[in-house]
Structures are given as C-alpha cells and as structure tokens.
Amino acid sequence: MTDRPVALITGASRGIGLAVARRLAPTHDLLLGGRDADALSRATDLPNATPWPVELTDDRALADATAALSRLDLLVHSAGLAELGTLVGTTADTWRRTLELNVVAVAELTRLTLPLLRAANGHVVLVNSGAGLRANPGWGAYAASKFALRAYADVLRAEEPGLRVTSIHPGRVDTDMQRGIRAQEAGDYEPDRYLTADSVAKAVLAAVEADEDAHVTEVVLRPRPR
Template sequence: MSERPQALITGASRGIGAAVARALAETHSLLLGGRDLAALQSLADELPDARPWPVELTDTTALRAATAGLSRLDVLVHSAGAARVGPLTEASAELWRSIYEVNVVAVAELTRLLLPALRAARGRVVLVNSGAGQVANPGWGPYAASKFALRAYADVLRAEEETSGVRVTSVFPGRTDTAMQRGVRADEGGEYEPDKYLRPESVAAAIRTAVTATDDAHITEVVIRSRPNR
C-alpha cells in the first residue's frame, strides 16, 4: 500500500481535473474520478501511482458504494461540473435540476460521505468554482446560480469544519481552455479563442499550491484570470 497521501479528483478524465491529477502525481496517490473509464485508465497509465475511480456522481447509491472502502483521504478535489448558456426563458426545470445535481448536490453528498476520512487525515477539500460564482451575467442564470450555491456551500463547510482540521478552498478560474469551454462558446455562438483563455495547467498549479500549503496556512479562496496581453 502506498504511504503517500491520497487524493481523489472528480472530473479527472479531461480538462482541469486531468491537469490537477498530473500536478499532484509526484506527491500523491491518486483516485481518478469520472464516468469515462477508458479515459481515466489512459491517464492512470501515464502516472506513477493512480487508478480509475469510475462512478456516476449523481447516483447516490453508486456513490455510497464507491466511497464505502475509503477510510482515509487526504485531498478531495471537486472538478466535475456541468454548464449550459442561454436566456432564462429557455431554462427548463429539467435544466436547472441537471445543473444543480452535478454542480451542487453531488458535491455536497460526496463530501458528506468522505468527511470522516478527511477528518481522520486533517485533509483538504478543493472546490473548482468559476468566475460565474462571483459575478452573474446574462445568459448564465442556472450555471451562475449553481456556482453561487457552491460558494455558499464551501463557506459553510469551512466554518463547520474549522475545529476538525479540514481545510476548504474555493477556486474561481476565468475562462479555461477545456472541452466544456468549447461547448459553452458553441452555446454562445462565439468564436473559440484558446489563446485568450487560461490553460488547465495554470489552474492546476494554483490548486496544487492550496493542497500543499504549510500547516499554518489555510488558503480559503483563489481567483485566477487570464492575462489578456500575454
């Protein structure tokens, strides 16, 4: 059994989640969460101490089964997310529910199930939020609302776990060059301009800093924006 600290990363099959896995690979044993087993296995094969952790996060029964054997966990990174862009008049109840299920409810339930293990390790919880979790703009209603809710969840979790030693970090990246961003730009009808966006690796580097902070430091929030004239 590995003696290295263990990190579970959701949404690890691509984008920011995969970048976080690579950023933590030198120091942590990794559980790679996601639905695409082939993509997770491919990533695990390139890392020194990683294995797939395939689960549907919105399936509470599957989630309970998947977490049952995790008695100790040092780091939990919530990177999985769902986004849709469009006017509020076109946002159905089903759309609201689907976005909240992934961006809020699944995060809360997975964290709840793993809190005993995280407390045992005095671990870290990192929630990948968004600039939309700080400022809500037209077209982003359900997504922004879910990210504001995620921010509130993190704030309450941080306060409630203050005496347990669990540290909670919200990360607010701007637009990032990911497959999700491509879908968002398609919804917006705009040109995809990756050179103007953050790289997933840049967001992952900030997350790694929060995860590896010294014991006297609690990095509560990280805001990252791209440099427009780089």
C-alpha cells in the same frame, strides 16, 4: 497504493481535473474520478493513479464507491457542467441537471467522505468559476450553481475547522468544456485568450502545499490580456 497522501479528483479524465491529477502525481496517490471508465483508463499513465469510475449523481453508486475507501487526505471537486440560456428559456430539467452535478453531488460526496477527511485533517478543494462571483445574462443556472457551491464551501469551512477548504474561481479556461460553452455562445474559440488548465492546476497545488499555519480559502484567477 502507498503510504503517501491520497487525493480523490472528480472530473479527472480531462481538462482541469486531469491537469490537477498531473500536478499532484509526484506527491500523492491518486483516485481519478469520472463517469467514463475508458477515458479514465487512458489517464492511468500517471504514477500511483487508480481509476475511480462512478456516476456522481447516482446516490447508491456513490455510496458504494466511497464505502470502499480507507483513507482520504485531499478531495478535489472538478466535475461540472454548463448549459447556457436565458432564464425564460431554461427548463426545469436543465436546472435539475446543473444543480445535481454542480452542487448536490459535491455535497453528497463530501458528506460521505467526511469521516476520512476528518481523520486526516484533510483538504477539500472546490473548482468554482468566475460565475460564482458574478452572474451574467444567459448564465443563470450555471451561475446559481456556482454561487451555491461558494456558499457550500464557506459553510463547510466554518463547520469543519479541522479541514482546509479552498474555492478556486478561474475565468475562461482552454478545455473541452470551454469549447462547448463557446459553441453555445456561437462565438469563436480563442484559446490564446484563456487560462490553461495547468495554470488552474498550479493554483490548486499552491493551496494544497501551503504551510500548515496557512489556510488558502479562495483563489481568483483571470487570463492576462495577450
């Protein structure tokens, strides 16, 4: 690590998280968070990148991993899961898995790193979803988690005025996660109709690089018809 600002990105082994890491690499030292240590190792071709393998829903492992940090300027929450289904077909286990990763792990990681973020007058970016603004049939558990994540960001922003807190709400994005979603929907995968992960990463970068007098609180991205 150098004297450059330090960014911790969850879900950094692929998709939006990896795209964000690539956009931040020229200006930040990177901690690449994810549960798959092998996948993270393959992403360390980025300059000044260090794998940060941890199971985010394991409270003890998360506490141990964050205790080793000495500086944090930027925290990007990109990890998440989406399990679709009607409300009547969504089991308690699905609700728990979804909320544990999409909400509880976000809250706990932020809580554990708040002293470092406060010291840096830092920035928290939460990669949310269009489902955090509008809930559709079949998306109950996921949308509920993303509405909760939006509320969490709003409260964090109000309670921690020294921090910048940004919610990013993209529409469908060309990622492995989207492939899984389309498989659950039994629909065709049409990447030309989706945002690229890099488009979302550029929105994150714009929020991070905003002038000191500017606080980008919410960004909504939708694919342009093509």
